[in-house]
Amino acid sequence: MALIVQKFGGTSVGSTERIKNVAKRVARWRAQGHDIIVVPSAMSGETNRLIGLAREIAAEPDLRELDVIASTGEQVTIGLLALAMHAEGLKAKSYTGAQVRVLTDSTFSKARILQIDDARIRADLEQGFVVVVAGFQGADADGNITTLGRGGSDTSAVALAAALGADECQIYTDVDGVYTTDPRVVPEARKLDTITFEEMLEMASLGSKVLQIRSVEFAGKYKVKLRVLSSFEDEGEGTLITVEEDKRMEQPIISGIAFSRDEAKLTVLGVPDRPGIAYQILGPVADANIDIDMIIQNVGRDGTTDFSFTVNRADYNKTLGVLETVKGHIGAREIVGDKHICKVSAVGVGMRSHPGVASSMFRALAEEGINLKMISTSEIKISVVIDEKYLELAVRTLHKTFDLDKAE
């Protein structure tokens, strides 16, 4: 008998029929004697509907009030799920984040979990209840309702699993696990049985949107056993996200190929090469709430350097505007940009012990005539920025180059 936290996303609870199916699934786990905590998202579309209402009133709504509104989506789901479990003959009880309580800081709409009071949940579990806790939300020290930001239900589930010392945290999604790459791009993509937290972090941040990245960080930090499963298939073990590296002798060098389409690149040309210049450029960009991804600065010559970075394509024009202002201040020569780029990355803990991964990657892409516009590496990842029209070709090529289409 184990204690299991099960998180169901918006699609999995998208209708009352689907909510009934979730209850049936929980009943099967319960019948095996497990203690279950269920963490649902809002029904799909509901959070957008609620935020849409708020935006009809205010283009930039006060975030405290937005959280009051948005948190109701999950509150409806927990009640409906508890009812569906009653219909399956289970004892079940729902709690909002504030009721638990999930204590967060006061950063409305992007709150961080500080602490979880497990007393109520433990008492209910001991009495044989399935406990249903609203994901995505909590309350600050003053009792104000907070939300954790988009995808925060994953984080709620992992945090609950950590607080209660759960044996496993299962994330039910509309895919049946983590794949070597997107099967829509490479039909030969394979589901991975296991992946390390570090790899998952790189995969997630690079656009494999299976899990919210914060939840993976959280799971890694608190050593929560995390498993991604399909909410629509009853079979399958999904993908286990582990703390330890694969212990097999012949571990794969590369675990997956991640990619991100919606990228844009900006370069400040002729930047005076002096200390503090990176901050002078990126400070104003960050102040404008623009997330920066890759950053590259080439060695200077003639006392100047070129400074490049990538942002989400939606932020491209806004970023250009900021940089035009910055240009004058720092005395840079010119701003150039490219909206038609994408990023492709090879990810794998195996590359730590296998030199030559980068050169294999670059050779494979060169043989296909794909020009590299930017290169960035970390310990377990090599990313390249290329013209977006080559995205599919690059992903397929790398998938094959690193033998990802072959069985483990």
Place this chain on the structure above:
Amino acid sequence: MALIVQKFGGTSVGSTERIKNVAKRVARWRAQGHDIIVVPSAMSGETNRLIGLAREIAAEPDLRELDVIASTGEQVTIGLLALAMHAEGLKAKSYTGAQVRVLTDSTFSKARILQIDDARIRADLEQGFVVVVAGFQGADADGNITTLGRGGSDTSAVALAAALGADECQIYTDVDGVYTTDPRVVPEARKLDTITFEEMLEMASLGSKVLQIRSVEFAGKYKVKLRVLSSFEDEGEGTLITVEEDKRMEQPIISGIAFSRDEAKLTVLGVPDRPGIAYQILGPVADANIDIDMIIQNVGRDGTTDFSFTVNRADYNKTLGVLETVKGHIGAREIVGDKHICKVSAVGVGMRSHPGVASSMFRALAEEGINLKMISTSEIKISVVIDEKYLELAVRTLHKTFDLDKAE
């Protein structure tokens, strides 16, 4: 400068446009220097939508979970209203019932308010905030979310006004006040400037659905000055519901004619005339959760009596079933019933000091050929049960008989 509680019903906040209008109205009161607490209902249709979702899952949903679900309707409105007030340049802050907190008992779906903690609200008012509190909801001593039952937002508003010692509690509805009778039946019906709590109670319980009856009781008990106003017209003083009787010399004998269409009458014939028989009949009816309205027992003859009462028409068949069982136990002769009846009442504190009201009423109805099936009286009300086809005729006749169409 006064402290005013303003309650807005579901129609008044039925769209984001209407919510903006409410905010504008609040801003005008605020500009006059008043402190304002706003208590909204859920957007019209929303509570039904939420309960509908619950019923898709369970025909008889667990009431604790139903309250978790249903309470989100008001929670959305308070957030939206606070945002709309910000757009009007007001400082505003929203609270759920649990946050305030509005402490209730644990009778889920029909909870009673036990106590209101006014600390947060007072602190916010002192800092110049308009405080927006979700109507219809609270939390019990264990922090479980509760709702007060249909129309409970009126009660929330009055309870808040009582707890904070507000100068006035304004109930904004889709009518501009309390009328002498329903203007759809009698076009000459007049809006009353004032009405006493007692009269309002009789009017409300008899089908003039302007205010929830519990809120009127509450207002009477705690001497809250209550005013009914239109949320769609900016002019007008509405109707003030007062503790004191009208102080004018020539006060009206009758303040209004109330009526109720959905009535049904049941009679147990040949009941043994012995102590305890009323309880033996009505106990099982009450146990079946059927609300009983009028009760009449005629004097007995031959050791038996006839026992009649009225119920909501929707409960007619259920009540018949209960009575058939009871009949055997108590040795009654027969059960007869009539689904095609209605109730018409003349209400007025003036009848205390004016004998002869009943006879005027009966004569007027007799002159129209309307047969009286039941009669029931209280200190300030005379009700008759008649064939439902005579409803409009009876109401018009009585409205004229008591000069209600003439200006006060």
